[in-house]
Amino acid sequence: LKLRASWGMLGNQNIGTYPFASTLSLGAAAMGKQVVAIAALNNMANDVISWETSEMTNIGLDITLLESISATFDWYNKITSDILLELDIPSIIGLNAPYQNAGQVRNRGWELSLGYRGATGDFRYAVDFNLSDVKNEVLDLRGVNRTGLTVDREGYPINSIYALQSDGYFTSDDEITEHATQYGTVAPGDIRYVNQNDDDIINDLDKVIIGSTIPRYTYGMAVDLSYKNITLNAFFQGVGKADGYLYGRAIQPFYSGASAYEIHKDYWTTDNTDAAFPRLTFGDAGNNYQHSSFWMKDASYLRLKNLQIGYNFPAATLKKVGLQEARFYVNGQNIFTLDKFWDGYDVETPVGTGTNYPQVKVYSAGIEVKF
Numbered sequence: 001l002k003l004r005a006s007w008g009m010l011g012n013q014n015i016g017t018y019p020f021a022s023t024l025s026l027g028a029a030a031m032g033k034q035v036v037a038i039a040a041l042n043n044m045a046n047d048v049i050s051w052e053t054s055e056m057t058n059i060g061l062d063i064t065l066l067e068s069i070s071a072t073f074d075w076y077n078k079i080t081s082d083i084l085l086e087l088d089i090p091s092i093i094g095l096n097a098p099y100q101n102a103g104q105v106r107n108r109g110w111e112l113s114l115g116y117r118g119a120t121g122d123f124r125y126a127v128d129f130n131l132s133d134v135k136n137e138v139l140d141l142r143g144v145n146r147t148g149l150t151v152d153r154e155g156y157p158i159n160s161i162y163a164l165q166s167d168g169y170f171t172s173d174d175e176i177t178e179h180a181t182q183y184g185t186v187a188p189g190d191i192r193y194v195n196q197n198d199d200d201i202i203n204d205l206d207k208v209i210i211g212s213t214i215p216r217y218t219y220g221m222a223v224d225l226s227y228k229n230i231t232l233n234a235f236f237q238g239v240g241k242a243d244g245y246l247y248g249r250a251i252q253p254f255y256s257g258a259s260a261y262e263i264h265k266d267y268w269t270t271d272n273t274d275a276a277f278p279r280l281t282f283g284d285a286g287n288n289y290q291h292s293s294f295w296m297k298d299a300s301y302l303r304l305k306n307l308q309i310g311y312n313f314p315a316a317t318l319k320k321v322g323l324q325e326a327r328f329y330v331n332g333q334n335i336f337t338l339d340k341f342w343d344g345y346d347v348e349t350p351v352g353t354g355t356n357y358p359q360v361k362v363y364s365a366g367i368e369v370k371f
Helices: 173-178 315-320
Strands: 002-012 025-031 034-040 052-065 069-086 099-120 123-140 160-163 166-169 191-193 208-212 217-227 230-240 243-245 296-298 301-312 325-339 362-370
Touching: 208 243, 315 325
Parallel strands: none
Antiparallel strands: 002 052, 025 034, 052 069, 069 099, 099 123, 123 217, 160 208, 166 191, 217 230, 230 301, 243 296, 301 325, 325 362
């Protein structure tokens, strides 16, 4: 049994181009009938900026029981200060705002790992499991609020998903008339949005934080089994309490003139009011394809990342043919995934990229020989 505790501060010099110096942009311009070289100062510099600083406190516990069970637990609190931000400056200055040490972010969480190994006769086994939880929070941005699909806002995680909050489908013309004005021409089967500020119009002022791109829980498990000359190794991994988001060609039929996907066939009609997609339109990116919670789904998953089964040939047999070791194995990667994400899309697709090339299953077999 061992109890650990630590505290430390660390500087981070990996902060981009470290914009501390005043630099001139060179170019050319026509003056009269001549082309002359020019130079201009466009960006304000800040010669007193410094590295980011991370302060971390950690408390840990290591346990070993009966030589077969091991456990490690860590709790940590990490605060990163002096993050470089472009704070607003008066436009009368005539230069782009400089970077300043102003932001502060906290990561707080815990990590747990468990291990169990043993043997019964010729059967040997080992199981290792790990689970971690992290809560990311922006503590200070000096009031700076940027817009976009992913944003940083005080009190929320970094790169939070910022969009409209959907409220199902419109089901009738009367419902559309009574609701706040939305984007373009709206009809039954279109997505209905929540009017957050009760001003009878849906626009960017109604956007709120709807999710996070940082998963709360990450876990994995490795299993190693052997019986005489047969071995089995498996690795599972996944995340819990995570949000995923797709847009563009992933959700819009006939995107940029392309064909519709198989999943787009489940669209809203009067006979299919519980459809996965709104009413079918062509060349209309107005109302239904605004960034909203309608297109966000649970991105938690469990995946069998790797599975390998092998056979070690007996030493007595190998000695007869002049070999020291020989092993045959079959291997599979990304064998199956359990999730509730959009059909046909990888649950690990980063938010903000639209679509990514999906994970592929790979099966292989081989022989390892040692002379």
